[in-house]
Amino acid sequence: MKLSLVLLLAIGFLLSFHTTVFACEFDNVRFTKDFAGGKLDACTKNSATQYSLLIKPENRPINPSPWYAFKVSANEQSDIRIHIEFEQAFPRYLPKISQDGKAWQDIDFSVKEGKLVFNLKVDNEPVWIAGQEIITNTFYHKWIAELASSSSAKQFVLGKSTQGLAMHGLIHQQPNQNEWLVLIGRQHPPELTGALAMLSFVETVLNESDLAYQFRNRFNILIVPIVNPDGVHHGHWRHNVNGIDLNRDWFDLSQVETRQIHDRIQSIVKAGGKMVFSLDFHSTQQDIFYTVPSDYSIAPATFSETFIERIDKSTISNFTVRPSPGVSPGRGVFKQYFADTYNVHSITYEMGDNTQRNLIKHVAQQSAIEIMQLMLATPADSFHYQPATVESSNP
Numbered sequence: 001m002k003l004s005l006v007l008l009l010a011i012g013f014l015l016s017f018h019t020t021v022f023a024c025e026f027d028n029v030r031f032t033k034d035f036a037g038g039k040l041d042a043c044t045k046n047s048a049t050q051y052s053l054l055i056k057p058e059n060r061p062i063n064p065s066p067w068y069a070f071k072v073s074a075n076e077q078s079d080i081r082i083h084i085e086f087e088q089a090f091p092r093y094l095p096k097i098s099q100d101g102k103a104w105q106d107i108d109f110s111v112k113e114g115k116l117v118f119n120l121k122v123d124n125e126p127v128w129i130a131g132q133e134i135i136t137n138t139f140y141h142k143w144i145a146e147l148a149s150s151s152s153a154k155q156f157v158l159g160k161s162t163q164g165l166a167m168h169g170l171i172h173q174q175p176n177q178n179e180w181l182v183l184i185g186r187q188h189p190p191e192l193t194g195a196l197a198m199l200s201f202v203e204t205v206l207n208e209s210d211l212a213y214q215f216r217n218r219f220n221i222l223i224v225p226i227v228n229p230d231g232v233h234h235g236h237w238r239h240n241v242n243g244i245d246l247n248r249d250w251f252d253l254s255q256v257e258t259r260q261i262h263d264r265i266q267s268i269v270k271a272g273g274k275m276v277f278s279l280d281f282h283s284t285q286q287d288i289f290y291t292v293p294s295d296y297s298i299a300p301a302t303f304s305e306t307f308i309e310r311i312d313k314s315t316i317s318n319f320t321v322r323p324s325p326g327v328s329p330g331r332g333v334f335k336q337y338f339a340d341t342y343n344v345h346s347i348t349y350e351m352g353d354n355t356q357r358n359l360i361k362h363v364a365q366q367s368a369i370e371i372m373q374l375m376l377a378t379p380a381d382s383f384h385y386q387p388a389t390v391e392s393s394n395p
Contacts, residue, residue, distance in 0.1 A: 026051075028078060029122065032071045035101070036136040037189075039235030040070040041087075049080050052115075056087045058236045059243035064089035067190035067237050069130035074122040082129075084116040091116045093131025093190065093353060101128045132192035132353070137165060137229050143199070144168050144225070151206040152216055153223070159260040162241050163230045167260065170223040172206070172216055179380060180268060181205075181371075182278040184224045184261065184334065187246045188238050189231040191283035193351035197364040198225055198281040201349075204368035215372040219276065222264070227257055247280075250337030251330060265342075275342035276375065276383055277303070280334045282350045286322065287363075290348035292339045293325040300382050303345045303374070310370040315363050344383055 024031035024043040029051065033040040042054040055068045066086040074080070084091070095107040095118055107129075109118040120127070128134070147170060148155040158167040183205075185198040202223055205212055226232060230241045239245055244255050253259045265275065289311075291304040305323070312321040328336050338346035349367070351360050 028076065029072065029074045029080060032126070033069065033235070035069075035071070035134075036138065036233050037069050037130075037134045037235050038071075039068050046083075049078065050083070051080060052083045052085060054085050054087065057089070058231075058234070058239055058241075060088075063238050063245070065092050065188070065190055065237050067093065067131055067235055069128070069134060069235055071126040071128055072120065072122055073124055073126040075124060077121070077123040079119065079121055081117070081119050083112075085114070090114050096130055096132065098128040098130070098134075099125070101134060104128075104130075104133050132190060133196075135192060135195055135232075137226060137233055140226050141166075141168055144170055147203070147206055151208075153206055153221065158224060158264060159256070161228075161230045162256055165229040165233065167224065167226070167229060167257065169225070170202070170206075170221070172221040174217060174220055177218060177220055178273050179218065179276045179383075180220045180222060180273050181276060181375070182222045182265065182338070183281075184227055184278070185281040186226040186232060187228055187280070187334070188282060189228055189236045190238075191281075193283040193353060193355055193360055194281040194349065195225075195283075196357060196360050197349060197351045197367075200361045200364035201279070201281075201368045204365045205372065211369065211372055215376060219375060220273070222268070224261055227261065247282075247334055248332040250334050251332045269342075274380075274383070275338070275344050277344060277371070278334070278338045278346040279371075280346070280348050282348055283353055284350045286350075286352045287320065287355055288322040288324050288350045290335060290350065291323055291325045292335065292345050292347075293327065296327060296339065298339055298343050298345060300345075300378060303378070304347055307347070307371055307374055310374065311363070311367050314366045314370055316359075319359060319363055
């Protein structure tokens with residue numbers, strides 16, 4: 001009797017697994033998420049042409065920023081209607097379509113009872129649907145390799161993520177120079193507009209212009225463009241695979257991803273390096289720059305204010321610069337960690353989810369130009385360094 005019960009439970013488990021795997025294959029239409037960044041949790045066929053899709057978070061509690069990405073195809077050309085429901089969340093990212101996963105266009109949509117609703121014409125060639133453009137770990141690896149081959153920066157592997165994915169980065173280090181700029185991104189996987197800004201910003205800092213050459217002749221640069229490779233690969237809303245918001249972990253350093261960056265920076269400081277400034281790239285509902293206030297006892301006091309003012313003057317008039325000075329001691333965000341640990345300015349650089357892509361590129365390029373000019377104009381002793389205690393965070 002006990003054996004029979006065990007067998008029944010085992011069969012039930014296998015059947016439920018089979019249902020989960022193939023729940024998105026119907027008579028004519030097929031939905032898949034079999035690619036890096038794919039996110040789709042369940043599908044239901046409501047009628048011959050209407051389908052409901054469900055998107056769930058990786059865990060809770062979580063900031064409700066529901067990411068979705070899937071492919072859809074049909075055995076024969078069909079017009080279908082899709083409803084996307086987000087578990088305990090409202091839509092944040094507007095639907096986009098791609099024929100190849102590289103070039104993306106907006107889709108006309110509506111929101112009904114908190115669900116995204118849109119029509120599609122599908123055939124046997126799969127199309128990609130996603131909340132934003134998809135930028136995978138593989139893209140970053142190729143991008144880093146290309147920059148390393150065309151600039152003074154060298155590619156390196158910082159370490160491995162929780163699931164063993166390589167954390168790739170770029171480093172430019174000038175002999176006998178000890179001032180450092182730190183750039184990081186993709187702590188939160190779906191925040192693609194921040195990622196796009198970082199790509200253009202880094203390319204501008206590493207290009208062959210006279211300004212970039214002068215900048216790199218004085219300043220060293222540490223670049224980690226994808227802090228959360230596991231979350232990006234699995235299509236997470238926000239967290240790493242341990243269910244931790246990495247941008248709340250910079251004081252605890254409980255996760256291998258934050259700990260490895262911290263340890264690399266600390267090793268630089270131990271070797272005589274001096275942190276000067278950092279930028280952490282993100283996305284939110286509007287373009288905004290979270291800065292450290294000028295009265296926070298770090299120097300130069302007005303460094304961030306001056307940087308923001310220069311961006312405002314150098315970008316086109318339809319871009320609104322929104323500075324937001326503030327502190328959040330103990331909250332674990334990178335900006336606060338960097339300011340408190342190294343006593344220099346740090347900014348969380350946020351691009352709006354729906355900011356025009358050419359505008360994102362323009363602002364990032366101008367921001368890179370302005371920060372290079374400002375840092376070059378700032379004497380080394382004006383940063384008023386107070387070196388942090390160097391301790392290994394390895395358990």
